[in-house]
Amino acid sequence: MLVAKPDCALLILGHGSTENPDSSQPSWDHADTIEKSGQFGSVHCAFWKEEPSFRQIWPMIEEREIYIVPNFISEGYFTRQVLPRELEIDGHTTVRDGRTIHYCDPVGIHSAMTGLLIKRAKEIIDDSVKLEDTTLIIVGHGTNLNKKSTEAITDQVEAIKASGEPFAQVLDAYMEEPPFIADWQTLTDSPNVVVVPFFIADALHSYQDIPVLLGIETEPTAAASQRDVFRQNPHRFGDRTLYYSSAIGTDPSLADVIVDQVSYFDEHYRS
Amino acid sequence: MTLAGELESHLPAGTSLVFGQLYLTRSDDGTFEACHLDDMGKKDSLSPIDSVIDLRELAKFDAGGEYRPLKTAPSLKGGWITRSSESPEFLKRLDAIYPAVFATWIAYANEEHHPTSLRRTLDRQTGMYRFAGTISDQLANRMMRELCHPGCIRKIAWPIDDMHPVSRLKAQPRAIPVICTEACTFAINAARALAKEAFEKANPPAATGATE
Ligand code: SF4
Numbered sequence: 001m002l003v004a005k006p007d008c009a010l011l012i013l014g015h016g017s018t019e020n021p022d023s024s025q026p027s028w029d030h031a032d033t034i035e036k037s038g039q040f041g042s043v044h045c046a047f048w049k050e051e052p053s054f055r056q057i058w059p060m061i062e063e064r065e066i067y068i069v070p071n072f073i074s075e076g077y078f079t080r081q082v083l084p085r086e087l088e089i090d091g092h093t094t095v096r097d098g099r100t101i102h103y104c105d106p107v108g109i110h111s112a113m114t115g116l117l118i119k120r121a122k123e124i125i126d127d128s129v130k131l132e133d134t135t136l137i138i139v140g141h142g143t144n145l146n147k148k149s150t151e152a153i154t155d156q157v158e159a160i161k162a163s164g165e166p167f168a169q170v171l172d173a174y175m176e177e178p179p180f181i182a183d184w185q186t187l188t189d190s191p192n193v194v195v196v197p198f199f200i201a202d203a204l205h206s207y208q209d210i211p212v213l214l215g216i217e218t219e220p221t222a223a224a225s226q227r228d229v230f231r232q233n234p235h236r237f238g239d240r241t242l243y244y245s246s247a248i249g250t251d252p253s254l255a256d257v258i259v260d261q262v263s264y265f266d267e268h269y270r271s
Numbered sequence: 272m273t274l275a276g277e278l279e280s281h282l283p284a285g286t287s288l289v290f291g292q293l294y295l296t297r298s299d300d301g302t303f304e305a306c307h308l309d310d311m312g313k314k315d316s317l318s319p320i321d322s323v324i325d326l327r328e329l330a331k332f333d334a335g336g337e338y339r340p341l342k343t344a345p346s347l348k349g350g351w352i353t354r355s356s357e358s359p360e361f362l363k364r365l366d367a368i369y370p371a372v373f374a375t376w377i378a379y380a381n382e383e384h385h386p387t388s389l390r391r392t393l394d395r396q397t398g399m400y401r402f403a404g405t406i407s408d409q410l411a412n413r414m415m416r417e418l419c420h421p422g423c424i425r426k427i428a429w430p431i432d433d434m435h436p437v438s439r440l441k442a443q444p445r446a447i448p449v450i451c452t453e454a455c456t457f458a459i460n461a462a463r464a465l466a467k468e469a470f471e472k473a474n475p476p477a478a479t480g481a482t483e
Contacts (some may be wrong), residue, residue, distance in 0.1 A: 018341075018456065059384050082397070
């Protein structure tokens with residue numbers, strides 16, 4: 001969806017990393033795409049672990065009305081506690097220092113994510129592969145610390161099943177809790193399996209840890225930007241074929257979802 | 272005034288400025304130019320970089336290929352030059368190298384942006400960083416000496432606590448100050464590590480009766 005808000009700024013929030021140079025890249029890429037589209041007066045990014053930080057960003061933004069979209073996969077500790085605290089905002093709209101600040105929902109919970117996961121899965125399997133012979137696995141981190149991110153994945157799995165796409169099965173699996181992604185061969189019985197990580201960036205998990213758990217790498221390897229772990233599809237395991245996608249957050253269509261969250265805000269939270 | 276306007280008035284045509292590890296100049300025809308301070312004498316041999324995206328990429332790694340998560344680490348690569356005739360575009364390019372640093376100085380100088388004391392930053396932390404708040408003043412000073420002083424070109428504008436304010440930073444002639452108005456993620460991390468170390472030293476496992 002297109003919006004026309006030349007008097008407003010858009011601020012995209014990411015986690016960032018002090019160790020991994022790829023972590024913030026999707027947020028910058030989406031910001032650049034949206035900036036070029038000219039829908040906002042200005043587009044900015046800020047990060048928890050990189051610069052500009054959440055605390056440094058305010059002097060950079062000159063517009064008086066600001067939409068904030070967390071580029072996070074789910075609601076939870078970060079979107080409910082850390083981000084509002086660091087940005088000194090409260091509730092959907094905060095008015096302070098002459099600014100009106102709208103806090104949108106995180107990208108990962110937008111309904112458009114379902115279509116994006118399906119699109120991503122279809123893109124990476126070969127044209128000749130039938131969906132009826134293919135299981136789609138959405139993989140997440142999964143720990144007790146982050147119940148909400150597990151919930152975000154099970155919600156997506158249900159939505160994909162309800163979409164009527166004829167996948168043999170649609171499953172959720174996790175790195176650190178059952179059903180374990182490492183057990184993909186026993187969790188599924190279709191000839192083809194396509195795995196899409198429900199992560200924002202190709203950070204350590206999606207380019208190092210998951211490939212090892214899937215059995216397509218024997219040990220963690222170099223940074224994704226220096227490797228082509230995602231371009232070696234398909235992987236053969238006896239009579240099974242495995243396709244592995246990069247993190248869903250790297251899909252260029254995420255830029256649209258960020259803007260969609262602004263529209264959603266206007267329709268649902270704006271008084 | 273807009274930030275781009277501030278940049279124009281700080282750097283009128285025919286002048287130059289030092290900004291961190293950058294040397295900024297504006298030619299007589301108004302074109303803005305930035306290169307590494309070490310490269311100011313050899314501009315003709317530098318490779319032009321003409322986009323924000325490419326400058327962001329340049330600032331991501333040091334000359335040895337190591338990732339630079341702290342953009343004000345004193346390890347900015349040289350060998351390049353960037354030029355723009357538009358101040359808003361030039362400001363974006365500076366922000367690709369030093370995100371928010373120019374805007375922070377302007378807001379601080381105009382008294383619109385106030386430093387946050389270290390205590391307030393640490394007291395706000397939750398989860399595993401909450402422990403950082405137990406750091407002593409002495410260790411906080413050590414943290415600044417060991418982390419900020421060698422590893423970062425920013426000048427600290429925040430006090431350790433609000434009871435002991437620090438004097439306001441001033442711009443040197445022909446320079447835009449690179450200031451720190453609040454302890455960064457590295458400082459919070461270092462504070463946590465030092466506080467933990469001190470706690471463990473004072474409470475060895477035997478003394479606390481490790482029953483868990
Ligand atoms: S606290 Fe400020 S001065 Fe110290 S390293 Fe971080 S940014 Fe630099």
